Structures are given as structure tokens and as C-alpha cells.
Amino acid sequence: MTVRAAVAGASGYAGGELLRLLLAHPEVEIGALTGNSNAGQRLGALQPHLLPLADRVLAETTAEVLAGHDVVFLALPHGQSAAVAEHLGPDVLVVDMGADFRLADAADWEAFYGSPHAGTWPYGLPELPGARAALEGSKRVAVPGCYPTAVSLALYPAYTAGLAEPEAVIVAASGTSGAGKAPKPHLLGSEVMGSMSPYGVGGGHRHTPEMIQNLSAAAGERVAVSFTPTLAPMPRGILATCTAAAKEGVTAGTVRAAYDKAYADEPFVHLLPEGQWPATASVHGSNAVQVQVAYDAATRRIIAISAIDNLTKGTAGGAVQSMNLALGLPEGLGLSTIGVAP
Amino acid sequence: MTVRAAVAGASGYAGGELLRLLLAHPEVEIGALTGNSNAGQRLGALQPHLLPLADRVLAETTAEVLAGHDVVFLALPHGQSAAVAEHLGPDVLVVDMGADFRLADAADWEAFYGSPHAGTWPYGLPELPGARAALEGSKRVAVPGCYPTAVSLALYPAYTAGLAEPEAVIVAASGTSGAGKAPKPHLLGSEVMGSMSPYGVGGGHRHTPEMIQNLSAAAGERVAVSFTPTLAPMPRGILATCTAAAKEGVTAGTVRAAYDKAYADEPFVHLLPEGQWPATASVHGSNAVQVQVAYDAATRRIIAISAIDNLTKGTAGGAVQSMNLALGLPEGLGLSTIGVAP
Amino acid sequence: MTVRAAVAGASGYAGGELLRLLLAHPEVEIGALTGNSNAGQRLGALQPHLLPLADRVLAETTAEVLAGHDVVFLALPHGQSAAVAEHLGPDVLVVDMGADFRLADAADWEAFYGSPHAGTWPYGLPELPGARAALEGSKRVAVPGCYPTAVSLALYPAYTAGLAEPEAVIVAASGTSGAGKAPKPHLLGSEVMGSMSPYGVGGGHRHTPEMIQNLSAAAGERVAVSFTPTLAPMPRGILATCTAAAKEGVTAGTVRAAYDKAYADEPFVHLLPEGQWPATASVHGSNAVQVQVAYDAATRRIIAISAIDNLTKGTAGGAVQSMNLALGLPEGLGLSTIGVAP
């Protein structure tokens, strides 16, 4: 089986990471690559690390260019995917790496994005309860946000097991690639090296409703989420520190058992041995997730921490994993659990 | 007035930062400098940034060497300060930059440090209620830990104003200098660059009881603290994200007013204008503290965030500020609120 | 004596560093601050590390705004200084931190900058032979480029002593602040962290003729300069590795003696003890220059290496040092030789 894949938005960080992974995928042939302001340029000038594609030239993002592929990946600014997807036909697998189709609740979408809701597609986080089945054979996939990927995998086992109160407090640190490749003063190397700073504090980050959606589904009740993202001086990686008060009767043992059970058979989620904690460097360039959990008896809180690569498992790796499921390929095909460290 | 100062532990990061500040202090003359394994070495080889002291040679840390000074700063591993302080006499100002005399509760000390409690000295965080008065004229000062400095200044106004429930959830990121200069594999540049990782998760960090002590004093009731420290890929700086549930009737306005009031006249604490958030780069090398606070109506939580330089306000700057108060000098003498950025 | 200073271009990195230094200068009072696209904004939003100036608002860069000061610093894009200086009158000290007045040779200027030559002002690198005298009492100062500062101080003693052949090969690494604050894709934190890359290779960098000018003056003959600048993953600092073939009869001893002599009385240039090498971290935020030199007998080359802070000694510190000389103040007033490390 050879899968012909097009990538819309090939000049950005998400598109570049996707191409890195597709180049290593044994069943994928890379077709059309598009950009917008970068159309007409050699990929070698825009993504110099993708040596085998150096001489490819970016096309405009049009329905004609994207036609004739088995899979089309959309790495576009939010609000643009629906119009493109519409023209691709129901038989083409469309994997949206943007936000447009992640949320089930139209009101949530409108409150956070300020535009009409485009719809809801199967959610590309196979590790969540029920998600894998919905992805198998699907022709549409909404790839999760990077923070929701890290946070949901850190916390959902506590909620499915009924161990945690429905109020989660989450602080996450992200590498700068999460903020994209458009040049802005606060993202300059001079500004970010040596600096940690928060942003979107107080519930304003657009990934918050997605976390609420995932954790609430796991809990069977609405989970309130206090989420504070911070920008860290590194190009990649998310470390998510997630805590929630434990319900009555919870012990260190019941917490450990819930996580052992949740991740016993997950190929990409690695529950670390007790005493070892996640580090973003360990999953650099990898589709793996490191998870660890502790129960703090003094405060009666569960503390679950995960590390992912925001561009791999948090974006492009999740997209490929979902594509594999949608096409009936082995879920892990072309994906690695090995980080590039140090 | 010329103050003759000795520094025990001049080869480490705390000692080096203290010397940097003392060199800029108009009333201080730097006397004896001591080390242990480094005794006999030129300071120029150990602290090459301290050009004016390059030819000083470190002495052994003995009572004889430290005698005859107006102030003795102790930057020693915990457990060693009491024995040294004992020999210095009651008329010498002793400023302990270690942990030995910070905690009021002997049981807390023993639980976290596993050795007998040495005592309790006036606490060198002048911004806390009552602290300034206790420092004025004192001959003994316990300099706070770096994390408790950042956390207490972020959260105490919410507690003194009766706005927050007594359960704080805190996640802080620290630069690597907080872990000291002793070479350990996980502190190698190769390991820390590009990586965020937690440590001491689940209540184990020794700075936790100090935070509880400070916040409980502000609240007038015991405050439970869930504290997760993380190591960030930068040499200096702490960003502390501190949240607590709001009490009934709290609004964004009452929160803002409490912080405005607490910090209206504090020379080193800068409550940022609304919409601007702290960044560690802005206080690099400075004794300033950037604070911002938000009220998240959706979760009814107060989110207070502070940025400090862990070595300056978090250690050596706090020590000099306290020395000034103890000696009756202007509190800010020799200290700067200007960061070295970018 | 109180010197009233205006700064044109206060929102950039050079302007910000200058303000950091002027705030610490005992004889300077900070007057007008101007920007262009940023006029009307609070400095606290643009330079959040300059706490004492947070509430200052940037004015437009006009002759009226800049009038009435004792000193006007120009931190403007090249080509703009002459027009501004013209309106300031011959009695105002004008310190140009841009390139406009550095080169003596109009043809060099036109070849590298492509515009008419504005003129030549006394050159603000007091350590060069004859430079100090030309600066004393001058009303116009051209602050050197950051690379020429590092390179000239590393190599000129070898040329004045007649030890080196007139062909220098220089490779320098600079922190990203040298490239300024205007956001460009290749300067994003995501791009620069973890990466070293060259630029302006093969003689194209505009600082090359300035190096040739300085080294040729020292040598008494034209020195050819092969200069390769590289961008390093750090916000500040220049490390310049400069080599030249030794003339007949040169020994390690004659080289060492020449540098000892050149820098015996220079307050800001520190010739390191043999065996110790410069590091940019040691001069972070400082006006000091670390220099070391070796003679490689196997290749018969002199290797001189310097470290500076590109924004301090390389720009704003050099400007203040020159201002002090021009105004008859002690040369080092308000300047520090102490770095902020680690």
C-alpha cells in the first residue's frame, strides 16, 4: 500500500515536522507541498533540515494542487481548514492539524475563537477512551492541540478511575516552536533565551476548552481547568504539571494502579518507574510520552506530570498516528519512541 | 560608615553573587573570603567575572579568619552555620544564606533536614508583614530560600487580605544555578539545555515548610502548599505560578486592590500594569520582583505569578537588603532594580 | 556636574543597554527618550527590565525633542545620524552609536554601505593608540562596531609591537542581540537555540573595513582581514578568535611582553593569567574585555582571543566611556568591570 500525501502549510513548524516524519514512513509518498506567502520558494531554503526535499518548490494552497492524493494534511491558521476540506471530497482522508474541528461544543468554539464553528471531527488522540475506535476508517481527523495532548494523557487516568475531584490546576511549559514561525518581537532568540514567562493567564488560552472537553469525558462530569501556559527557553517540548485534589479513600497505591492499567498496552505512553520524572529532552523528536504520577499525602493531591515533544506527539506525530489508524495501517508505522538526546 | 564584610563560601554561586553586589555597595569593604576544597586558590580562577577581586586568595573557613569583621555572610552547606556563628560573638552581624535558621518549627526542620534544629533567626524577607521591624538592628539574619522568596511575594497579599482559601497550588521553574556549582551529571549543560523537568515532586522539596510558614502567617491559619519545582534551561531566574481558590465574594477588583495596597510602597516589588506578565529575563541580575495577579472567574481561582533572580533577590540581594536594615543603612543601598536584558 | 542626556532610539537593544548604564551613572540625568514606530508607548512595555523608567513615554525623534541636552546619544539605523546631528549644534556632545562616522575612507563607506559618506568623527575606542587624546573634549564621538571592538583589542598590540604579518584571519561568535530587535525569521528563538551558523562570509560584513582601519593604523601598513562572523545561541557576548602569522624572531615571550605592556594600565582590558581563556559569560553586562594570547610554535601563528559583551563594551559601555572622556569626567565613571555570572 502506498499512500500519497499532500501537505498544505509545508513551510511552518508543524508542516516541517510532519514532512520529517512522512519521509521516514515506509508507506507514504510525499505529493504536493503548499505554502502561502512562501509559494514558489525551494523547500531547501525554508526547511534546510529536510535534505531529501531540498529541491521541492512550494505551490499555492488550492483545491487543484491538493487534489489526487490519498491523504491531505492541513497545517493552516485556524479558520481556513473547512473551506479547503470541502473541496477534497469525502473519500480523501483529511487530517487537520489546526483547531477548527477539535471542539464538540459550538459555543465553546465561538467564545474562544470568535468565528462560526466549522464542525467536529474524530479526535486524533487514540489513547483516550473510545478515541481509537472512532479514528479507525475515518476520513476526517482533528489532531489535538499540543497542550491538550500533554495534559489529557497526564490526567485522564485519574478521572476515568474516579480518583480526582473535578477541578484541575495545570501549569505547563512549552518550547518556542509552539508559538510558530511568524516573527514576533517576544519570540526573538534574544528575548526567550534565559527567560521564563507566562501568557494567556486566567483561562484565556484557546486550548483550555479542549482540555475541559477531554477531562470531562473521562470523569463523566464537568471538570474545571485552571490552565497557565509558560514559554520556556528551548525550541521544543512541553512539560505539563497537572494536579487535582484526590477523592476520599485515594492512596498512592490506587493512583499508581490506575496509571499502570491505563498505560500497560499503550505503545507511545511510557509510565516511568517510580522515582524517575519526565524530561522534555528524553522525548525530543519522538512520538513518546513520558508520564509520572505522585500522591502528595500532605495536601491530598494527585500530581501527574507528562513530557512530550510539542511538534511530534503534540502535532505531527499525533497526525501520523491517527492517519495510520484511519487507513488501517499499524498504528505506530513510521513513528519512533526514541528521543534525540542529549 | 564603612562596613567590613567577610564571606564564608566565596567560591559558590551564592557567594559569587554576594561579592558582585558587595563590590557595588558604597559602604562595604570586602574582607576575608573563604572556601573549603578551594582554599588557596585565586578567586580569578573560580569567579572570573569578579575582575576587581581576581587576585584574592581563598582562606580556610575558620573562626580566626572570620573574626574582626562587622558582618559575616555564611554561604555554607546546611548544617554548618550554627557552629561557625557561635564563634563570631553577639556583636557581629551574621547573615546566614543557608537554611539553618529559617524555620520556626523544630519538627519541620527535623522532618525535612534530618538533623537537630539550630534555632530561628529574624527572617530576611522585609516585604513580609512584620519582617522589616524584626530585621532592624538585629545581629542575626536568616536569608530566605529562593523559591519561598518568589512564592511568598506572589501570594501573601491574597492571604493577608483574606481573599484566598488556605490551599495553594504552586509550580515554579528555576534556573540551574539554584542547584549549585557542585558538578552532577543531571546538571551538565548537555542535559539541561533544551530540557524542562520536575524534581522533588509530591511535597518533598525542603523549601515547602518555609512557604507554609510564610503563607500561614499571612493567612492567620495553616495554609497547605502543593509545590512542584521544575528545572529550566537557563542559568538564573525563578518564575513562580501560584494559585489558590478565591473565598466567597472575591472579584478581580478586590484582588487587584489587595496587591496594589501591599506593594504601593515596596521599593523592590513591582506590580506590573494589568495585561503585562513577569519574565525572568527582566529581573536578571536585579533585586527587583515582578508580580502580576489575575482572577479567573471560570474556576474562581486567584493566579499570582512572580519572577525573581534566584541568586539576587532570591539569595544574595535579599542578604544585602537585610544587612542594610540590620545596620541601619538605607534599605536599598547598593542594590539595583534594573535587570540585565536581553 | 550634572549631565543631561537624551537618547534617540531608546526602544532597541543598544538604546536599552545605554539606559541601563546611564541609570547607574552618578552624573547623568536622563532626559528625552525617543523612538520611531514606538513613539507614544511606555518604556515599561518595551524595556521591562528598566524598572525606574517604566512610566516614561517615548517621543518622536525630532530636533525639538532632542534640543536642550548636554549629550545626545544616537542609536539609529545607519544613514540617519548626520541629519539629526546637524540640528544639534556644535556645543552639544553627540555620541553616535551607529556606523555613520566610524570610517575615515569615504570609498570604503560607499563600497560597504552604498550611500554617501557622512564624515569621520573621533573614534570611541580609547584603548587604541592616540584615541584617548582625540576623545578628550571632543563634541562628536563615533562609537565603534561591536566586532571591531573585540577584534581590535585582541590584535592591535601584536601590530603596534611589530610582531604580526599584515594578514589576519578572524572568526568571531556573537550573541543574537547584535542582530537587533527587529523580528526576522532567522532570529527567532526556535531557530537560534541549539544552532551555530555563519553569515556575511567572504569579506561582506560591514565591520570588516573598520577592523582593517584599526589594525592598519596599529601596524603602520595595510592589514588584510579575513573575517567570518557566526551567530551563537546566546543573547549577548562576542568571542573573537584572531590569528596572524608571526614575524621572524617572535617568541612566546615577546608576544606576552607586548600584551603585558599594552594593557598594564588599561582599566577595562584584562589580560588573563597564562592558561586561563576568555569566556563571554565572564563579561556579561560588564564593560570589561578579557584578552588572552598564545604563540603556536608549530604553525608560527599568534592567536589572540577576546571576549566582550557586545551591548556593553561593544556598544553602550563604549559610548559612556567615550562620553566620560569627552566631558572630562573620570573615564570609568558609572561603568563596571564586574560581569553577571553565571
Place this chain on the structure above:
Amino acid sequence: MTVRAAVAGASGYAGGELLRLLLAHPEVEIGALTGNSNAGQRLGALQPHLLPLADRVLAETTAEVLAGHDVVFLALPHGQSAAVAEHLGPDVLVVDMGADFRLADAADWEAFYGSPHAGTWPYGLPELPGARAALEGSKRVAVPGCYPTAVSLALYPAYTAGLAEPEAVIVAASGTSGAGKAPKPHLLGSEVMGSMSPYGVGGGHRHTPEMIQNLSAAAGERVAVSFTPTLAPMPRGILATCTAAAKEGVTAGTVRAAYDKAYADEPFVHLLPEGQWPATASVHGSNAVQVQVAYDAATRRIIAISAIDNLTKGTAGGAVQSMNLALGLPEGLGLSTIGVAP
């Protein structure tokens, strides 16, 4: 064909990178893994990024443990490989990633390493003239040093084409992993972040004779090498800036033609299009080499610059590439030319 491979020294950076590559190699089965001080520990604690090997336990480095494999990789401190290799028998492929067998000249070895010379093995840099043939079918391989890899590939085409004078001046920047995993104070994250510094200046670096050997072979005459290595604030990567005076008659065109010819068919060396320069980030985790070359007419010098990943092409990737040749496998099997960026 399944190749069973043992790795002696699996806990260090070279060993870890080798395992990362071997895990992705379709014909290799990973056998014994040994350490010294780390024997008995889980690999998951030492190399947490190598998830598939997390439960492997390190054995002692003994002949018994290493017996019975098709290939044995030695990632040992220099001076230890000969004794181990001796016991492995002539039919086992031994790939030494240390220095012991790189130099042809025993006097060079003794001058730089101070111990008896162990011998000379086929040199694992297939791109050098004649090297590929010597590696095919060989049972012994000496993997080049990381700096000589970068430098030789940047400069050798200029020498084989007779374009350059036999005096090269080289300044290279290396990431910190090149200095290994043994904790030393100057390698702490606090020390290296934000700092560039040279070391081994003046001909003292042990990689110098290896560069001389390679370039002299290409030139057909002895090439003198002035080599200055610098430590850069990044975990991986080498940027080598290499210059030499051009011989009479050399033009930009003859230089370009020589490099075009040398690298037209090399799978791992990518001569960049004119105007684009190497960046270490582009080859992060990749076996590719980026090369660019310029001719500076003003100084009549050739400037050749290369970027490699010091751990991949500079160590473990070179080892795998050589293993492939030695075993008759396709040279690039299991190796990637795609970097992990940003």
C-alpha cells in the same frame, strides 16, 4: 542478514547515540551493553530517551560479555580499546569510536596522548579519497574524531584540487556533548549557557594531528593546521570555519567546481546552493554534513564551512556508516540525512 552488535561504553553520549542509530537499523540486533561504573544499572535510568532499551541492564566490559557478536563497538576512554580488541578475534568486526587507532604516525600519538601507540586501523571517513575502499570488508575500523570529520570534509576538496596553500587556519564551535558526560564544573549548564569560550588553544588539541594527517594526504604535502576549538552553548553540533590562502590562479569558479565535483555523488555531504550557509540545527540528529565554500578575493583566501552533528556524523553515525561498508551492507542503511529542527 542479521548483525548482532555489542556496545562497550553504552552509558556515555557516544554510546547512547550509537544505540539510537542501531535501534533504527534494519539489519542490526542489539546484543550486550556494557558500562564500567554504571554496570548493573538499568539503561532507562542512564539513557531515558532510549525507550525500547529501558529495561536493559549494563554488564561489565569484559571479553566474555563482548564475545559472540558480529560487531563490537568500543566507546571507551582512549588507551583502553587495544586490550579489549585483542580478545575479540580477527573475525569480529571491531569499530573503535575512540582515538586509539586513528593516527598513522606513532610519534604523533605519543606526543599528544603520552602513551604507546596501539596501531593504525582503516579510517572511518568514507568520503576521503581512498577511504571507502579500505573500509570495505575490513574487520577493524577507527572512527574519526568529531572535529577532524567536520574539518576534513570542509577542506579536503580544496587540497585534492590543488587550490589551497598548505597552511590552514581553523576555528570550530562544538556543542557540549563533545566534552562527554563526566561531570566537571566548567561543563555545568549554569556555566555553559550564555557563554562561548575557547580551549586547547595554540595547537594543543588532540584532534590537530588527525586533521593534519587527513589534509596532508589530500594535498600531497604536509599541511600545517592552526586549530582553535570553542565550546558553544548548545548540546550538539559542530560548526567548522576553515580557511586557507588560495594558490595562484584560483577563482571563485575553480573553487566551486572542485567542491561540486568532490560531493556530486556523496550521499551524506550536501554542498549548499550558493548564498546559503550551514547551520548546526539543520543537521541535528542527522548523518548529513552541510558544506559551503567561498572565495574572498580581497584576501585571496578560501573559506570553507561545514556543519555536522558531533554525535551523529561526528561519532556514532560515522561508525554505523563504516560498519555498513565493512559488512558489505548499503552504506547508508539505517542512517538519515534529515535533521530534527527546529
